[in-house]
Amino acid sequence: MNISNLTKLIKIAVGTTVIALSSAASMAELTIGFAQTGSESGWRTAFTNATKAEAEARGYNFKFSDGQGKQENQIKAIRSFIAQGVDGIVLAPLVTTGWDKVLKEAQRAKIPVVLVDRGLDSDPSLYVTSVGSDFTQEGAMIAAWLAVETEGTCDIVELQGAVGADAAIKRQTGFANVIENFSGMKIIASQTGSWSATGGKEVMESFLKSIGGENICAVWAHNDNMAIGAAQAIKEAGLKPSEDILIGSVDAIAEIFKTMADGETNVTLELSPYQGAAAFDALEAHLAGKDVPKRITVPGGLFYPETAAEEWAKRK
């Protein structure tokens, strides 16, 4: 199988197509404001940098505001964007509520707003569209990768997130939807590692004993922390993680790259830091008078051991 098969698989699984709003004609110089939440994590910084680079590539007059983790800073930034009369605003909302007033102000000033990363609990008419990834798709992508890697035959143990968490339920569903298509793939055990490395390690230890390491083909962990824990449990049981037992997880936290570089897990998935491009596409399409769907999904990117050392160096 190759990458195009993989994309197809994901399409089957998720049932949506990644919207490609081709930038028709490059717009005349636009002034765009971006209200970012802050720089709380490595991923957030990468996201900011990627967005800045994209704006530069498009020749925008780009105004960036760092909210420093405070909603009132973000609201202030939007007000100042409005006062400056920008052509469009990109907002990465820190929280899901409390935006109605300032969004109405933007609407009155006829400035379109596009959300990135997270959605809002507000009236959808207050913004053009919401760009982001979704948990179901994340699960599906890891499943698809595993299907390719094992050619559709694998006994999988699943390390779930906290019982009842939205992300856990959706990642589980997305994964299950894909492996349903392969008669040789099944989940033989599933327990919660409650999002933590310790939890992942403890559950994996008991799987290794009750099922036997030789009977497990892969570990599917709902986040990287649990994958790190599982890898340790496998090592302590005298097996080689990533070879004897494959390990796939989501989140792309910095530490997973170190683990991966040490050859102990096989894949992780990062929420795309390249949501900026999709957001800009949506803004341009809207300004050009085209219809834009209310939700645009940007698939995350898979990372493999090959680039892990490099990523770890960048992120630690």
Added chain:
Amino acid sequence: MKERKKFLDINPKIWGPIFSLVVIIVIMGIIDPGFIQIEFKDGRLYGSLIDILVRATPTAIIALGMAVVIGTKGIDLSVGSVVAICGAVAAVLIVETQLPFFMVVIVSVLVGGGIGFLNGIMVSFIGIQPIIATLILMVSGRGIAQLVTGGRAVSFDSTAMDIIGSGALLAIPVRLWIMTALVLCTVLLLRKTALGLFLESVGANAKASRLLGIEARMLKVIAYIFSGMCAAVAGMILIADVSTAEINRLGLWLELDAILAVVLAGASLNGGRIYLGLTIIGALIIQTLTTIIFSSGVPVEYNLIVKACIILAVLLIQSETTKNYVSQLRTKSLENRHAE
């Protein structure tokens, strides 16, 4: 012979928890013989029972401190947060400084003890109810841990920590040695001096103890300091496990498991008795259930339900009321037989 009879006289209670633990393990061994198998692998013992011992260490150590606090008629809800704070402190010290490892240990334990000291002052000198005083830190502690690490999980590379996390000495995991040493020290401290007696006396009747010349308030502070220190040690073991301080989840809900372990040991939340060894048994019972659930394939939604039911059963077996009821039934049936 006479001595032995006396021994049984002292503690008829101790058999309850031990009996429960043995029954659970025996039942599991019958269902799945693999469960009670122990192998020798890579210079250390390997098997589900060893896992249980290893996994139970943090809870057991915290429960040790909790047993002392509960013995003084207090409660320490903050231990889960103290685990997070001290874990964070240790991780940051390892990553950011060149401090030798034993200094890292000392600093973390001092931080834990310091937090315990604050709890103790609030409870015994300011007079805040223990449940409220320690709730303050339970709620805010994780935030403090986040401040310590700057909001991130901190992973580290430390040989000493690796040894604590997964090393073995004489085929026995290092953390079991740590726990054993701690339990022995505590037993010596409480039972070979009069400290344990004083703590229990304060817990059972603080007013009468004061009239006896026991410094009740200071003793309570000491109990909380001890609990904080235990939580710090548990925090270090937990981060050593995976070489990462995951502050958001580190030690989450551990306070409840620790309280449960103390109760399973047969102590009353009204204070007055400290059972150190049995508290460890209590922690082992809890961990055995967790491990059984993990390896039995129970759907995750039922995890806690199953655990709660079994624990309820264990507590019922140990309850005085049940015992009285059973003995009553027995005498009644005897009487009936006599009547016939």
Added chain:
Amino acid sequence: MGVLEPVVDVQPLLEIKNISKGFAGVQALNKVSFSIAPGEIHALLGENGAGKSTFIKVLTGVYTRDSGKILFDGQDFHATSSGHAQTQGVSTVYQEVNLIPTMTVTENLTLLQQPKRFGLISPKRAKQRALEMLERVGLNIDPSKQLDSYSIAVQQLVAIARAIGTKAKLLILDEPTASLDAKEVLRLFELMRQLKSQGISIIFVTHFLDQVYEITDRITVLRNGSFIGTYATKKLPQAELIHAMVGKSLDELTSGSNRETSDSADDVLRIQNFGKQRFLKPVDLSIAKGEIVGLAGMLGSGRSELCEIIFGAQAVDQGSMEIAQNAVHIKSPKQAIDHGLGYCPEDRKIDGIIAELSVRENMILALQAKRGWLKPIPMTEQKAMVESMIERLSIKTPNLNKPIGELSGGNQQKVILARWLLTQPTLLLLDEPTRGIDIGAHHDIIAIMKELCEQGMSLLVASSELEELVIFAHRVVVMKDRKKVMELTGSDISQKSIVNAIAQ
């Protein structure tokens, strides 16, 4: 043995047949049988640990009996709890006041039967009801205050008020007079006679034999859990009664004592102008080595308060204190103990015993606290000390490791006395040391007190039993309204002179 009771021809209200009850290591009741006639006051007597309280608890369902039968009004009687017994017509005042200290007097009195108005609790009526109930026992207090803001004597009377408030056919009083003063006892007796005339039967447990002769019709004696006999009070001389209780004859308590006044240079304690605002008016007092000073006065007169401030349980705000001619400032009981003081408080259950701990632990605690936590008393030494104390004070306990809370009331009191004797204090403060102690032990304790002072220990003894004060005190300090009103020495000490001092 004794005078056998003629067969009563009326049907008894209560018939006890072969009741047994054992605890781990003790047979507290062994085939006890007797009966109670309607409208009689029946004394239940026996030494400490004879099984009186246990019998009452078995009757009212607090403990389940091992075997035996109880007929109440001719019906099989099987109470499951004291509340249940109460609805069946058996009301009880237990030896340990078991009201709820953090509730108001009104709430305690009306807990079982809340006066309702339109289905809702009516606080006004509840208070009214409470006042009426208190009136019956002659208690004039504010019922809306929390119960524990009153002394144990008052609490005891509240408990009695509650018990007779419900419509009972049988009222059980377990040592109700132990913490009452003479006036209150008279008032209670009046009440008991009144209830008797209404046809209510009363079981009355006490260690005061005078009271037995004053009020009861018949007497049942228990010894070591066994039934000894039921006697008509009038036909049983006191000496025979004592013989029945203890199983051997007792010499009459010797009265009078050597009352040579001691040298003031030997004062172990001297307080001057010693007091605390709104607690105790300033007191001057000195106690010599080997002297027993009695503290007399009515309840609330300041007896216990004086003991508390001397011992540092309450901080003083004026005056000075000297111990063995050295000025000291005692701020806590710990410091008092370090200066050689000891204190048996009045309220044994709250301030004295540590119920969960064993007899051994309770007994050695004060000495251990004095030595500090780093110097534990070796177990063999502990055992030897405790065993010798058990023997010396003839404490009834199956073994050293029994939780003290499970001992009978009088034996608990002895353990606490033993606790302080072990610390070998120079001055021991005893607040009501003989309360709840049986006649034999009473005798023993007074003998021990005398022996102690011969060995050079000084004692300050607060007691409401003037009779005993007169016997052992070298000097009597009379308190009234939280003030010292008189000091009697030598031949001036007599019950009459004390009463006069109080009445002035």
